[in-house]
Amino acid sequence: MMSDTIKNLFNLEDLSDYKVAEGYSDIRGWDVKDANNRTIGKVDHLLVDKMAKRVVYLDVEVDESIIEDGFDTYQNPVSEGVHEFLNREGENHLIIPIGMSSIDENHKLVTTQQIDSSTFAKAKRFKKGDVIDFGYELNTVRHYRGDNTIHSSNTVEGFYNREEFNNTFHKRDLE
Amino acid sequence: MTEIKIEKKKQGWVWLLAVFFIAAVLIYFLMFRDKDNINTTEAGTEEVYISGTNDTNLLGVKENNSTVAAFVSFIEKDTSKVRFDNAYTKEAFLKLTSATNAMAEEIDYNIQADLEMVKESVKLINNEPFETSLAKNIRNAADISATALQHMQLARYPWLTEEVDELKNASTAIQPEVLTIKQKDAIINYFAVASDLLHKMN
Numbered sequence: 612m613m614s615d616t617i618k619n620l621f622n623l624e625d626l627s628d629y630k631v632a633e634g635y636s637d638i639r640g641w642d643v644k645d646a647n648n649r650t651i652g653k654v655d656h657l658l659v660d661k662m663a664k665r666v667v668y669l670d671v672e673v674d675e676s677i678i679e680d681g682f683d684t685y686q687n688p689v690s691e692g693v694h695e696f697l698n699r700e701g702e703n704h705l706i707i708p709i710g711m712s713s714i715d716e717n718h719k720l721v722t723t724q725q726i727d728s729s730t731f732a733k734a735k736r737f738k739k740g741d742v743i744d745f746g747y748e749l750n751t752v753r754h755y756r757g758d759n760t761i762h763s764s765n766t767v768e769g770f771y772n773r774e775e776f777n778n779t780f781h782k783r784d785l786e
Numbered sequence: 787m788t789e790i791k792i793e794k795k796k797q798g799w800v801w802l803l804a805v806f807f808i809a810a811v812l813i814y815f816l817m818f819r820d821k822d823n824i825n826t827t828e829a830g831t832e833e834v835y836i837s838g839t840n841d842t843n844l845l846g847v848k849e850n851n852s853t854v855a856a857f858v859s860f861i862e863k864d865t866s867k868v869r870f871d872n873a874y875t876k877e878a879f880l881k882l883t884s885a886t887n888a889m890a891e892e893i894d895y896n897i898q899a900d901l902e903m904v905k906e907s908v909k910l911i912n913n914e915p916f917e918t919s920l921a922k923n924i925r926n927a928a929d930i931s932a933t934a935l936q937h938m939q940l941a942r943y944p945w946l947t948e949e950v951d952e953l954k955n956a957s958t959a960i961q962p963e964v965l966t967i968k969q970k971d972a973i974i975n976y977f978a979v980a981s982d983l984l985h986k987m988n
Contacts, residue, residue: 623792632793659792666790712788778789 620667620743623657629664631657641719643671643707646727651677651705654721655739658706660771667776668706668748669721672739677732702736706743706751708775726755745770844942844987849892854988857885861981870970872911872920878977879908879927885984886934892988893942900934921969922962928976932957935983942987949983956980 623629631637638654645651656670713722734754737743745763752775753761763770770776860881883904890897907927914920932953939950956976961969 626792628795629792630795632791635790638790657790657792664792666792709788709790714788 619660619662620748621659621661622670623659623666626659626661629659629661632664636714636716638669638714638719638721641721643669643712643721643723645731646724648722649728650674651728651731652703655704663771666709667771668708669712671705671707673703673705673731673736677728698736702738704737704739704741705731705734706748708752708755708773710774710776710778711755730755730757844893849889849988851885851888851892851988853888854885854892854984857881858981858985858988861977870974872966875924875966875973876908876911879904879911879924879931882931882977882980882984883908886931886938889984889987890934890938893938895938895941897934897937900930900937903930904934917965917967921960921964921966924966924973925957925960925962928957928960928973931980935980938987939983946983946986949979949986953979953983 623631637657639657641654642650643652643654652671652673654669655672657666658668658670659665660667707723707726711723711725713724714720715722734751735747737747748770749761749763752773753759756775861878883901886897886904887901890901904927907923907930910923911920911927914923932950935953936950939946953976956972956979959969959972960976961972966973
């Protein structure tokens, strides 16, 4: 499942001739907080759409506490039909679609008002450096949105044109 | 705003290459310019007299002084046609003195002190009533003239050491105790060597 690379998705660090553009923040190393204002981890890598020359995912290294929650709740699947999320030891990375995050420049902080602690805890994680495939991306977005009908064919132009990857994402009230 | 764009890095190596290239061009021109200056200076010293210094060699320079030439001609005249006598010796010394003086002026070298002594010696030759003292005076004049020429040689003609040594030897060969009539060859030889030396200097 995690063996193939989507050819257009790259870790910015693997693109030696690219860098974060002038005028944009390089948020690597910044803390990431969930909708419950709980710090879940730090931004470790930026995953980019090379064609569009922009970041589409934040690759987050999560905190131990989230991992513990994940073990506690892994027996409760999100919804019928979705595979159980099973995270092995050492799998402490998550991806977050950039459109589902907000950047607080002043505090060097990333917030995800649309994803709460429980959702993060139950998300399928991967080991640092593992190459993720499109299947993993799709499942992650479905999980964060709580919508298993999301599919690549839902969009006309391309998966990364979805609202989850753009500023046009409408905030949801999770309360 | 949660948008982060990426862009291509500026090609650092291109800038580095450009800097190296410019530096190389600058160095090339600086070296080339220096080389030009060196070449000019080397060519220049061949032709220019540097007065007052002791480390030049004017061997390659042709002064072509006429007074010197006159002395050389006088000495190189066919000796079989010349009557070798005291008059000849006096005239030879006079011409030698003039030639030495002229040469010194050509090369801007001061030998006035030496020349004064030579003139005194030559006066003695002229006024000497006694044959037996004549040789002594001739020897004296010869020595002083040789010394004067040696001073000039050391200053301006470092490669004429052998010729000067020969002149000094020729001068020493003139024995002050022997009558001039009996050492005609030695005296003639002295003037011949002096002529050769001045000819080379001129």
